[in-house]
Amino acid sequence: MATYEKHFDSALRAAYEAAERYIANLDGRPVAPTESLEALRSRLAKPLAIEGLAPEEVIADLVRDVEGGIMGSASGRFFGWVIGGTLPAAMAADWLTAAWDQNATLYACGPAASIAEEVVGTWLKQLLGLPNRASFALVNGCQLGHVTCLAAARNRLLQEAGWNVECNGLWGAPRLRILAGRQRHGSIDRAARLLGIGYGNIYDLDTDDRGRMRPEALLKALEKERRFRAIVVLQAGEINTGACDPFRDLIPIAKRYDAWVHVDGAFGLWAAASARQRHLVAGMREADSWVTDGHKWLNVPFDCAYAFIAQAEVHRAAMSHRASYLVHSDDARDAIDWNPDWSRRARSFPTYAALRQLGRSGVAELIDRSCQHAHDLVTRIGRLPGAVVLSEAILNQGLVRFLDPTVDASERDHGRWTDEVIRAIAKTGEAFFSGSDWMGRRAMRVSVCNWRTTGQDVERAAIAVERVLNEMNRARGDSLRASGLLVPSDT
Numbered sequence: 195m196a197t198y199e200k201h202f203d204s205a206l207r208a209a210y211e212a213a214e215r216y217i218a219n220l221d222g223r224p225v226a227p228t229e230s231l232e233a234l235r236s237r238l239a240k241p242l243a244i245e246g247l248a249p250e251e252v253i254a255d256l257v258r259d260v261e262g263g264i265m266g267s268a269s270g271r272f273f274g275w276v277i278g279g280t281l282p283a284a285m286a287a288d289w290l291t292a293a294w295d296q297n298a299t300l301y302a303c304g305p306a307a308s309i310a311e312e313v314v315g316t317w318l319k320q321l322l323g324l325p326n327r328a329s330f331a332l333v334n335g336c337q338l339g340h341v342t343c344l345a346a347a348r349n350r351l352l353q354e355a356g357w358n359v360e361c362n363g364l365w366g367a368p369r370l371r372i373l374a375g376r377q378r379h380g381s382i383d384r385a386a387r388l389l390g391i392g393y394g395n396i397y398d399l400d401t402d403d404r405g406r407m408r409p410e411a412l413l414k415a416l417e418k419e420r421r422f423r424a425i426v427v428l429q430a431g432e433i434n435t436g437a438c439d440p441f442r443d444l445i446p447i448a449k450r451y452d453a454w455v456h457v458d459g460a461f462g463l464w465a466a467a468s469a470r471q472r473h474l475v476a477g478m479r480e481a482d483s484w485v486t487d488g489h490k491w492l493n494v495p496f497d498c499a500y501a502f503i504a505q506a507e508v509h510r511a512a513m514s515h516r517a518s519y520l521v522h523s524d525d526a527r528d529a530i531d532w533n534p535d536w537s538r539r540a541r542s543f544p545t546y547a548a549l550r551q552l553g554r555s556g557v558a559e560l561i562d563r564s565c566q567h568a569h570d571l572v573t574r575i576g577r578l579p580g581a582v583v584l585s586e587a588i589l590n591q592g593l594v595r596f597l598d599p600t601v602d603a604s605e606r607d608h609g610r611w612t613d614e615v616i617r618a619i620a621k622t623g624e625a626f627f628s629g630s631d632w633m634g635r636r637a638m639r640v641s642v643c644n645w646r647t648t649g650q651d652v653e654r655a656a657i658a659v660e661r662v663l664n665e666m667n668r669a670r671g672d673s674l675r676a677s678g679l680l681v682p683s684d685t
């Protein structure tokens with residue numbers, strides 16, 4: 195073997211073995227990171243040496259130095275935020291994507307990657323029930339998906355107002371406004387800032403107790419200031435409650451006012467892939483653009499998301515670029531026509547592999563199973579002493595909170611207590627949940643997006659929560675008795 199081949203061989207072997215060990219031990223290792231910031235920094239922050247190292251040595255050091263600093267989001271007992279794991283075929287395809295090292299911006303630079311992307315786009319539209327004429331882009335996340343879709347919205351709305359934003363920019367352009375639910379994701383605000391629309395032109399619309407936009411609020415906002423064209427941003431899957439906006443009521447209202455309707459469906463759009471959950475997103479097909487993530491619920495490795503736009507020509511007008519040094523294809527897909535990025539990895543391969551591994555029924559089953567686990571977790575935890583269900587699971591998201599056992603505990607105390615419970619659960623290493631504020635109350639989110647999560651994981655997590663609550667309630671009782679705030683018969 196030539197030296198460079200030997201290096202590849204030993205570095206890849208070291209990486210493979212470390213990955214295999216990591217995955218095989220997922221059930222045994224703590225879900226939350228165990229190492230402190232100082233320790234991780236002191237291990238990783240080496241001076242950049244003058245001389246380099248052998249690749250296999252670099253990998254061995256890396257594996258050792260990150261120990262205890264890897265969040266166990268790949269574990270079936272990780273229920274924090276909305277993150278998801280990685281399907282075996284998707285991970286393997288991701289490794290190959292690195293080996294092949296395609297610059298997937300042009301067909302000419304990566305023909306197979308470009309065709310896999312065409313195929314993936316078609317499959318995704320079928321699974322999600324989107325119009326088959328819609329265009330699409332494989333972006334790095336919903337954040338850039340919003341930028342892509344809202345750039346197209348900006349192009350079309352201003353075009354209709356006689357303004358060419360691609361050429362003239364926004365100086366002197368007619369004003370645009372964004373109407374969005376109060377519970378929207380912050381990535382909408384960032385997209386508005388990046389696109390020069392500005393967050394000051396986002397209007398907060400009233401939502402119901404689950405975070406769904408109220409149709410009368412939309413109607414009122416559209417009616418007021420009719421002279422300004424509007425982008426209406428709707429949501430499939432509120433991050434705390436999992437709730438989806440009532441698209442069937444909202445979209446026809448928006449259309450009456452010629453608004454562009456964009457759907458943030460980072461995880462919730464996947465409801466469309468399940469016969470059981472589909473009713474939650476009924477009517478969303480009538481929107482103008484949609485985004486959803488691959489790296490969350492589809493369990494494709496980070497980073498990968500999908501943006502879809504009903505009017506392909508508007509999408510292309512907002513993104514396409516031609517240059518004499520590039521080789522453009524007439525009959526094949528050039529991602530640069532659809533993506534905001536220029537050079538980029540071949541994101542199509544891991545998604546292609548994930549969808550082939552699951553098949554249509556596998557995707558539906560993944561969605562249904564996650565929803566069932568979320569429901570079971572919320573119900574089980576909600577029954578524990580001192581626990582309260584704040585929001586029963588819709589899709590794969592629910593909320594619980596924990597009450598401070600002190601007799602005259604305030605709302606603030608319950609909030610603090612809830613955060614303490616969340617921290618104590620993480621410390622057991624048995625499960626991981628994250629916190630959030632919901633309608634002025636602190637809550638623990640229950641979010642299930644990992645294909646690996648099983649009924650046993652749910653059981654094990656619920657037992658861990660129960661133990662933590664028992665211990666904390668007992669400790670609190672002891673300390674209150676010691677301080678004379680609680681007489682023994684109170685417990």
Ligand SMILES: *Cc1c(COP(=O)(O)O)cnc(C)c1O
Pocket residue numbers: 276334335336337338379381431432433458459460461487499
């Ligand atoms: C995660 C999330 C986003 C942002 O998506 P990224 O892929 O992280 O860029 C936007 N909206 C919702 C509802 C989300 O859950």
